[in-house]
Amino acid sequence: MQTYCVVAAVLVALAGLASGQELVSSTCLGCICEASTACNTTLGCTSAGYCGPFLISRAFFLDSELQQEANFASYSYESCTSDPFCSAAVIRKYMAKYPRDCDGDGLRTCSDYAMVHKTGPNSCANNQAALNSEYWKRFLACLSFYPNA
Template sequence: MSPRTAAVACLALYALAIGSNAQVSDEATRKCLNCICYASTKCNTQIGCTNGGPNSYFCGPYQISYAYWVDAGKPGNFDHFEKCLKDQVCAETAVVNYMNKWGTDCDGDGQVTCYDYARLRLRANAQGRSLGLPGGVVGGRDRLLGPVPGVLRPVALSAGSRTRRRLRHQRPRCPQQQAQLGPKLRHVPPRS
């Protein structure tokens, strides 16, 4: 079974398993994080950071950018985002924080499920296509989960006498604008 097929099957089984439950259990959260991690890098905790060119620097098993980490509240007691994102627990905290902040019903079924979280998570990095993210990675993610509009825009931020440009996330938008926030994910430690 190919990694793409396995990830899609994993997400489909997860969506069926939680059905209409309003509460997200630790086990459901763990399965969701595992699916997203597997779809990102096959959960390779040794991957480190990759640089595909200007504005396309991604780190850790979830391949998270600096802008995504900032938008997730800069989790971790680390002096630099690379250290956090190379640490699976800290990287998962970033994913959970981001999803709890921006969780949206992408497929219009009235629920925010792991499938919606995965689409938003992968689309946040897939927007890197115009920012230099390697095409093979983006292409695989688009085929895996389909197109979900998300927005990354460069924003000029004033920093004293000089201006610098940084990527900043706007609220990811799904095809269905009737966004309904669902249950909050909780961070759960990885299984040993």
């Protein structure tokens, strides 16, 4: 239960990012964050090169092209990935750039965004390794509390 209190706190913080209808909802971002690191905002970078509460790689960050937006131009990879608001913006930009229907249901849902986040846009369809991962188990557990994410 404590974990989901953290998710709720992150959701409230991320809700400040929303302006109108967002492609990736704040609730969905909260579940991706929970699945990635239990929303650990003090994590820094792993030895594998993934940083921040969402475990964003440098390639993911650069590919999102977030730094081309005036509000985020001053952020470096390290400063952005350690900031939950900037990290969430990276994910939203990335998902807008690479919309995918990973599960083939004809819709783009939070599950699709979470799978693209984990596997990348070209490996998300029927990725058994990702579907059997701890990340996916934590994501589904979170999503069970927020089915409309």
